[in-house]
Amino acid sequence: MILNINKKQYTVDIQGHETLAEVLRDTCGLTGTKMSCNEAECGACTVIINKKAVLSCITLAADVEGEEITTIEGLSDGDNLHPVQQAFLDHGAVQCGFCSPGMILASKALLDQNPKPDQNDIAYALDGNICRCGGYLKIFDAVRAAAEEKSSVKDKKV
Amino acid sequence: MLLNPFKFHSPADLNEAVRLHNSLNNARILAGGTFVINTLKSLKNMGVKTPENIISLKKIREIKGISRSKEELSIRSMVTITELFESPEITENFPVLKTACRHIATNPIRNMATVGGNLTCRYTWTELGAILVALDAQMHFAGSDGREEIISLEEFFKNQARSSKILKSVSIKYEKNTRTSYQRVRKSSEVDVPLLAVCIKTNFIKKRFADTRVVINNGLEFARRDLKLETFLDSVEPGNQTAASALDHLDTSIYDTKEDDYKKAMFRVSIKNAVNEILQGSKK
Ligand SMILES: Cc1cc2nc3c(=O)[nH]c(=O)nc-3n(C[C@H](O)[C@H](O)[C@H](O)COP(=O)(O)OP(=O)(O)OC[C@H]3O[C@@H](n4cnc5c(N)ncnc54)[C@H](O)[C@@H]3O)c2cc1C
Numbered sequence: 001m002i003l004n005i006n007k008k009q010y011t012v013d014i015q016g017h018e019t020l021a022e023v024l025r026d027t028c029g030l031t032g033t034k035m036s037c038n039e040a041e042c043g044a045c046t047v048i049i050n051k052k053a054v055l056s057c058i059t060l061a062a063d064v065e066g067e068e069i070t071t072i073e074g075l076s077d078g079d080n081l082h083p084v085q086q087a088f089l090d091h092g093a094v095q096c097g098f099c100s101p102g103m104i105l106a107s108k109a110l111l112d113q114n115p116k117p118d119q120n121d122i123a124y125a126l127d128g129n130i131c132r133c134g135g136y137l138k139i140f141d142a143v144r145a146a147a148e149e150k151s152s153v154k155d156k157k158v
Numbered sequence: 159m160l161l162n163p164f165k166f167h168s169p170a171d172l173n174e175a176v177r178l179h180n181s182l183n184n185a186r187i188l189a190g191g192t193f194v195i196n197t198l199k200s201l202k203n204m205g206v207k208t209p210e211n212i213i214s215l216k217k218i219r220e221i222k223g224i225s226r227s228k229e230e231l232s233i234r235s236m237v238t239i240t241e242l243f244e245s246p247e248i249t250e251n252f253p254v255l256k257t258a259c260r261h262i263a264t265n266p267i268r269n270m271a272t273v274g275g276n277l278t279c280r281y282t283w284t285e286l287g288a289i290l291v292a293l294d295a296q297m298h299f300a301g302s303d304g305r306e307e308i309i310s311l312e313e314f315f316k317n318q319a320r321s322s323k324i325l326k327s328v329s330i331k332y333e334k335n336t337r338t339s340y341q342r343v344r345k346s347s348e349v350d351v352p353l354l355a356v357c358i359k360t361n362f363i364k365k366r367f368a369d370t371r372v373v374i375n376n377g378l379e380f381a382r383r384d385l386k387l388e389t390f391l392d393s394v395e396p397g398n399q400t401a402a403s404a405l406d407h408l409d410t411s412i413y414d415t416k417e418d419d420y421k422k423a424m425f426r427v428s429i430k431n432a433v434n435e436i437l438q439g440s441k442k
Contacts, residue, residue, distance in 0.1 A: 016166025
């Protein structure tokens with residue numbers, strides 16, 4: 001079976017009952033995707049599939065063959081971090097770091113769809129991602145800053 | 159491994175899915191997976207036997223999307239909660255559904271969970287049921303002989319949501335002068351889940367309630383109508399006291415949730431709010 005992950009094709013020999021989270025980590029070596037509650041509640045395993053944030057712990061890998069999967073490893077462009085990653089760094093929005101991949105991917109999916117989100121939009125988009133350190137304020141600051149950064153880059157291009 | 163082994167099937171069309179569903183032993187349908195996969199994990203952890211076959215509906219085009227005809231809207235079973243929330247057709251004609259979708263679960267779950275799964279998963283507390291019963295939705299199943307079988311959602315719930323068929327779509331008729339209100343109370347946990355809900359739909363004609371449907375979800379039983387309250391609302395000349403008087407006309411058997419007495423008080427507030435919202439007329 002071939003999985004399209006981060007614009008690369010991975011040929012994997014997997015069974016029908018393997019979840020995407022397990023395949024990403026154990027078969028593809030993409031351990032940036034975290035597994036925590038395994039019950040669809042914490043958001044640590046968030047990936048983007050076809051532009052939407054989804055939970056890889058309740059997705060069967062076999063069910064997403066042919067779809068476009070983005071994990072945290074697919075965001076940076078070489079040494080250049082994605083604006084959302086950079087904003088998380090700049091705003092100290094990472095504490096223990098376990099929720100960060102999921103938070104960043106959920107934020108990226110939001111900004112791709114809505115480049116100028118307000119506080120409610122951010123809360124709505126991140127309501128499935130739990131930060132066990134309680135660092136939500138800085139995370140929200142980072143998402144707002146990434147939105148401003150993205151729109152100023154866009155404005156400069158125009 | 160999080161799950162016990164099973165054989166995974168991904169039929170490309172509905173006929174093939176029906177054939178597999180009828181012929182395979184111990185098979186389970188997979189839509190968005192938000193319930194099935196969690197359930198399979200729990201069963202494995204409890205050492206209980208799990209299905210040998212999983213049939214995914216994901217590749218089947220015929221059961222995706224929302225479309226309209228002159229009289230009705232058809233919501234296919236694989237439409238996700240997010241798609242429903244974002245649909246201009248829903249925003250324009252059935253805003254009460256949009257209100258409900260906004261509060262369901264969390265963003266990634268809304269992106270995955272389907273309308274079909276929400277109605278057929280047989281958990282009494284899921285939310286679309288109360289609203290769709292209020293809107294008198296019809297369920298369209300794929301019969302084993304290839305013919306479509308239609309049953310109202312209200313009947314489906316009266317039969318305890320039992321069906322061995324694949325749900326194709328849900329249809330709702332367009333109506334004029336409709337006003338609706340959906341009130342829901344949540345229980346806090348890692349992810350807030352609904353505790354109880356009230357949906358009222360009425361055809362507000364000449365400043366009076368008409369053909370009102372009041373649907374209650376008490377979390378323990380499938381959503382059902384309070385016919386007593388409907389009769390009261392349809393007979394009354396609406397005024398300042400209507401919402402308060404409505405509370406004297408409840409079918410109390412529906413609200414008696416046995417162990418949870420505090421829910422009765424929450425129901426009374428929800429019903430008052432719903433009646434007042436309808437009278438204020440902010441929603442279609
Ligand atoms: C953490 C969490 C929070 C939640 N919070 C809420 C909430 O606030 N409000 C709410 O309403 N719901 C909530 N849910 C429930 C969620 O909405 C349902 O899990 C979802 O709608 C089920 O849809 P699915 O596509 O994921 O179904 P699946 O898990 O794929 O399927 C569930 C079952 O439904 C049946 N089924 C599915 N589709 C069909 C079909 N087309 N034909 C026949 N049978 C079918 C099958 O029996 C299947 O096994 C929550 C779930 C989770 C995990």
